[in-house]
Amino acid sequence: MNAAPIVVVGRSTAGCAAVRELRALGHDEEVVMIGADPDGSYSRPPLSKHVLDSDDGMSSRWDLSDLGITELNSAATRLNTDSKIVALADGTDVEYGTLVVATGADARRLARVDQAGELVVRTHDDARVLRSRLDAASSAIIVGAGFLGMEIASACVRRTIETTVVDVDPPLERVLGRFLAAAIAERLAENGGSMLRPAGPVTLSGSPVDGIVLPDRTVLHADVVVSCVGEVPASDWLDGTGVADRDGVGIGEDCSTSVPDVFAAGDVTYFREPSRYPRRGPFWSNAVAQGRVAAASALGAAARCAPVDDYFWTEVLGLSIKAVGPLPLVGEPEILTGSVDDASALLRWAHPDGRKTLVAYGLRMSVGKLRALAGAEQGQG
Ligand SMILES: Cc1cc2nc3c(=O)[nH]c(=O)nc-3n(C[C@H](O)[C@H](O)[C@H](O)COP(=O)(O)OP(=O)(O)OC[C@H]3O[C@@H](n4cnc5c(N)ncnc54)[C@H](O)[C@@H]3O)c2cc1C
Structure with a gap:
């Protein structure tokens, strides 16, 4: 008899990162992905940047067909961690061996x-x-x-x-x-x-x-x-299981939850104390990093990356703002190049613990270049 599959609930950034990592790590057994959004798998950042101008901005749908996973289109409504079953709104019961919770958040x-x-x-x-x-x-x-x-x-x-x-x-x-x-x-x-x-x-x-x-x-x-007042972890379907509390799903740095064989990633999570990371970081790059760590942990492997990625970007009033390094920023930066008044500057913040954050403010710079510069800065730290 085949072992019960790895089941990933939520098919957005964290869930998609998790299933891709499962395959990248060589897991070739059945993977089931459960999603509730009728629009399927897509990245959210374009929604507030380009999709408000035109639907052409919605180019970032993810096609998972090359991964050979089973996709189920129905909301998870209940979890039973004793029988290891996820119940879906359409009446299906899905058995799991290992579960990855990636149900993100709803708008507050x-x-x-x-x-x-x-x-x-x-x-x-x-x-x-x-x-x-x-x-x-x-x-x-x-x-x-x-x-x-x-x-x-x-x-x-x-x-x-x-x-x-x-x-x-x-x-x-x-x-x-x-x-x-x-x-x-x-x-x-x-x-x-x-x-x-x-x-x-x-x-x-x-x-x-x-x-x-x-x-x-x-x-x-x-x-x-x-x-636009924040988000609320989408964890109602976990009520009564001990996996989530009112703050969402508490995880460790390996993305494990307090319940065996249940891992979690992305906006639905917060770090249980003590952790060297901020308690919550509901950002795209964290969802990717945690999805990958949760997948590795689900396979019993050590993760190849940290569960937090210190990259953040936004596009405001015609400017792209990219930051690599710890947030939030406090105090005045050092202006490395350009000028904020001219809306094109490279800025550096030094944190009390010696770490640095680099911000490309309206400056055309690839993420890779900014990361490389920030990496060199931490080396100098
Ligand atoms: C408009 C917008 C713009 C953003 N822009 C940026 C940005 O510029 N930079 C940045 O760093 N971050 C940005 N973010 C944040 C970033 O998109 C999130 O951090 C990221 O989407 C989190 O991914 P996730 O997979 O954890 O959760 P989500 O993206 O919330 O996905 C969760 C998925 O789970 C599904 N789901 C929920 N409940 C159930 C259930 N019971 N059963 C089955 N499926 C379920 C949902 O339908 C959804 O598909 C933005 C967010 C929004 C909303």
């Missing part, structure tokens, strides 16, 4: 249960819906000035929509620090957008949603209101 929402029409961008379908709303909009409010909010605000100002970004903190400050946040806020203003910094959290008005309510109860209306 602000709407009350009685409020309809909240816009978020997490899936291809969300991006399509927002694009068609933007086609008819002349004003937009973006709640949240993280990378997602700023990318969506960029799409709005490109369309000359009157755009207001609302956040208690300056744009991207929680990741890129005060220095770049100030430069990005200035650029938002230059591009015709505005930043509103209320004293506290805002709520949504109307149903369907038609605006926001500020802490002082002032209501601001816009044709389009988009919530």
Whole structure:
């Protein structure tokens, strides 16, 4: 009798990295991949960068047909870790020998249960819906000035929509620090957008949603209101198993969970203490790195890479910003080349522990080159 297969639940960045790594490591037995998104396997970063302009931006669908895996298109609804069964919404029970949880996250929402029409961008379908709303909009409010909010605000100002970004903190400050946040806020203003910094959290008005309510109860209306306020690990299907808690799936540096034969990767995870890494890093390159580590661990092999990759990028207001090295950034950088005012600079931050972060701000530079430069910097550290 054949051993039960490795089952990967979630077929986006982390899940696809895991199945590719399983095959790269020579695992030629059955692999089952379970996915819930009717649009299949695709990378999310283009959704807020190019797909809001046109569907041609959606070139990053992944074709896994060369891997010889079994793909099941139905949501996992329950896990039984005693019988080692994943139950699917379509009634199928899938037995696993080893399980990789890669169900990512859902957009965090602000709407009350009685409020309809909240816009978020997490899936291809969300991006399509927002694009068609933007086609008819002349004003937009973006709640949240993280990378997602700023990318969506960029799409709005490109369309000359009157755009207001609302956040208690300056744009991207929680990741890129005060220095770049100030430069990005200035650029938002230059591009015709505005930043509103209320004293506290805002709520949504109307149903369907038609605006926001500020802490002082002032209501601001816009044709389009988009919530970009973070993500919530997609772990409901693991309830009662001990695999997940309210923060998601706790993992060790080998991507093992607290339950035998269950590994996890990507946005659904956080590092259990103690770890030398930040607790959570819901970024694309971390999902790839963890997918690969989870696959190696599922095979009982030592991983060839770390479960965290220190590369992050975004595209804001016509600028590409690439960072290699620890985040968040604090304090002033050293300007190695160019100038921030001219929107083309190579910047270096030195961290108290001696590590460095290099940022290509609007500067044309490949990831490979930036990584090589950052590697040389750490050597000097
Ligand atoms: C619009 C957008 C832009 C982004 N841009 C950047 C960027 O520029 N740079 C960067 O570093 N990061 C970016 N990110 C973050 C990055 O995309 C995520 O870190 C990455 O997608 C995480 O991959 P994942 O596979 O862990 O989770 P996800 O991408 O969330 O994928 C999880 C998959 O699991 C499926 N799933 C969920 N529940 C179930 C279930 N019960 N049963 C079966 N399947 C299930 C989902 O349908 C989905 O396909 C962006 C994210 C978004 C939303």
